[in-house]
Amino acid sequence: MVSPDPHTLDLIFARGLSGSDDAQQWKPNVAASANWQYTIRDPKTSTAKIFNWLNPGLGNRLASLNQGGQSVEFGAGFNLALWGGFVKVGYGWNLSAGEISYVYLGIDLLNLLGRAPKF
Numbered sequence: 001m002v003s004p005d006p007h008t009l010d011l012i013f014a015r016g017l018s019g020s021d022d023a024q025q026w027k028p029n030v031a032a033s034a035n036w037q038y039t040i041r042d043p044k045t046s047t048a049k050i051f052n053w054l055n056p057g058l059g060n061r062l063a064s065l066n067q068g069g070q071s072v073e074f075g076a077g078f079n080l081a082l083w084g085g086f087v088k089v090g091y092g093w094n095l096s097a098g099e100i101s102y103v104y105l106g107i108d109l110l111n112l113l114g115r116a117p118k119f
Contacts, residue, residue: 007034008085012106014075014092016067019100023067031075031106035059035085057081061090063104068097075102086111 010031016023037057040048059081065073077092086108094100 007032008108009110010061010088010106011109011112012063012088012104014063014065014067014102014104016094016100016102019067019097023097023100027066029064029066029104030109031061031063031104033059033061033079033081033085033088033106035079035081035088037081037084054082055084057085059085059088061088061092063092065094065096065102067094067100067102070096073097077102077104079104079106 010033012029012031013026014029015026035057037055039052043049043052059079061077061079063075065075067073073094073096075092075094077090079088079090081088088106090104092102094102
């Protein structure tokens with residue numbers, strides 16, 4: 001069963017695959033993403049149960065980046081999500097800095113803050 005995940009706000013660590021040495025450093029940024037999760041409706045095998053536990057999905061995102069000399073940089077790309085979109089890895093393109101593509105690892109920031117202990 002495919003189900004859309006609500007839009008999320010992610011804390012990401014992005015690294016350019018080309019460009020200057022500064023662009024190729026892992027840097028924290030933020031991104032907005034939308035994911036579509038896939039689960040098996042009636043898991044009967046252990047493989048299906050593990051698959052549902054991982055709760056994988058595919059999505060797209062828009063990101064704020066810091067890889068070039070511009071004061072504002074935007075990126076767009078695709079991601080693979082696990083655990084209902086809590087953890088994401090992806091590939092994208094820096095739309096502001098020319099031909100720099102990047103990879104990223106991210107977590108759903110709103111979900112993380114929602115699970116934080118309340119004081």
